[in-house]
Amino acid sequence: MTTPSHSHTQTIAIISQKGGAGKTTLAIHLAAAAARAGRVSLLIDTDPQASASQWAEWRKGAPPEVIDSAPPRIPAKIAAAAAQGAELIVIDTPPHADLAASKAAECADLVLIPCRPSAFDLAAMRTTIRLVELLARPAFVVFTAGPPHAPHIYADARELVTGFGGQTCPIILPDRAAYRHAVAAGQTVFELDPDGKAAGEIEQLHMWACEQLHMSTRSQSQAHERKSA
Amino acid sequence: MNRFANLADRKPKDEAQAAAPASPPPIAQVPTPPSRVGRKAISGYFAPELSLALHTCARRHGLSLQDLMAEAFDDVLRKYGESPIGR
Numbered sequence: 571m572t573t574p575s576h577s578h579t580q581t582i583a584i585i586s587q588k589g590g591a592g593k594t595t596l597a598i599h600l601a602a603a604a605a606r607a608g609r610v611s612l613l614i615d616t617d618p619q620a621s622a623s624q625w626a627e628w629r630k631g632a633p634p635e636v637i638d639s640a641p642p643r644i645p646a647k648i649a650a651a652a653a654q655g656a657e658l659i660v661i662d663t664p665p666h667a668d669l670a671a672s673k674a675a676e677c678a679d680l681v682l683i684p685c686r687p688s689a690f691d692l693a694a695m696r697t698t699i700r701l702v703e704l705l706a707r708p709a710f711v712v713f714t715a716g717p718p719h720a721p722h723i724y725a726d727a728r729e730l731v732t733g734f735g736g737q738t739c740p741i742i743l744p745d746r747a748a749y750r751h752a753v754a755a756g757q758t759v760f761e762l763d764p765d766g767k768a769a770g771e772i773e774q775l776h777m778w779a780c781e782q783l784h785m786s787t788r789s790q791s792q793a794h795e796r797k798s799a
Numbered sequence: 800m801n802r803f804a805n806l807a808d809r810k811p812k813d814e815a816q817a818a819a820p821a822s823p824p825p826i827a828q829v830p831t832p833p834s835r836v837g838r839k840a841i842s843g844y845f846a847p848e849l850s851l852a853l854h855t856c857a858r859r860h861g862l863s864l865q866d867l868m869a870e871a872f873d874d875v876l877r878k879y880g881e882s883p884i885g886r
Contacts, residue, residue: 638809
């Protein structure tokens with residue numbers, strides 16, 4: 571088994587067999603939240619549709635930085651990026667891509683599986699959970715793109731995931747128009763509406779992910795001080 | 800802010816192209832046969848004898864080659880202790 575951790579670099583893989591669960595949106599925003607907290611973050615886009623790369627082009631190089639990668643080259647790119655000072659690496663993967671998903675999961679310290687709280691998506695997510703089980707990676711299903719106020723739906727979905735032997739992330743990212751508006755404009759929800767609900771939820775998810783990775787959740791201003799010292 | 804640009808496979812477009820209007824391009828409409836929507840191909844290279852035997856077997860049992868392959872894959876999943884998918 572590949573050992574993921576490169577001492578100071580943590581890697582999060584976003585995988586899901588089903589399209590439309592918001593993998594790229596989640597990947598972009600996690601990397602952006604880390605950059606906003608002062609970390610050197612990098613998004614590795616393994617999707618041949620290159621949505622994240624397209625988004626990065628629209629924003630003309632504003633952080634987080636996005637690079638592409640063919641799935642077999644993911645481990646080498648992570649190692650190189652770690653050597654170049656990356657602190658958080660997020661890997662976005664295409665749907666229905668066993669190779670990219672397993673390569674990304676193999677290299678990851680944390681795997682997030684975005685999933686809509688719908689029957690079709692939950693059924694497909696079972697396959698993804700089995701994949702990460704095989705690779706023995708800490709993995710959590712993140713409910714995305716569902717209705718904002720539907721506690722019963724999320725409770726049922728959680729129960730189902732637990733029944734499959736999976737774990738769920740306590741933070742839910744419901745469907746918010748802010749994601750569509752932000753991404754289409756080459757922005758993040760932090761730039762579009764920093765005080766909005768979407769920004770708040772992403773920030774909570776980022777903090778939660780940092781806890782899972784045993785990374786400090788404080789702003790990284792100290793890291794900058796260290797560098798300048 | 801191009802700390803990791805050296806790691807990209809796809810090199811950034813030159814300035815002229817980058818200056819083009821930054822608007823989402825129209826999504827290309829690639830016609831997909833209905834039978835392939837939401838499905839993916841699994842293929843391999845085998846001896847012509849095996850190919851012929853599979854086609855013959857499928858024909859003899861009134862199945863399509865795809866049906867036969869689906870059955871075979873489920874059998875092999877069971878053999879290795881995995882759950883069959885069956886579609």
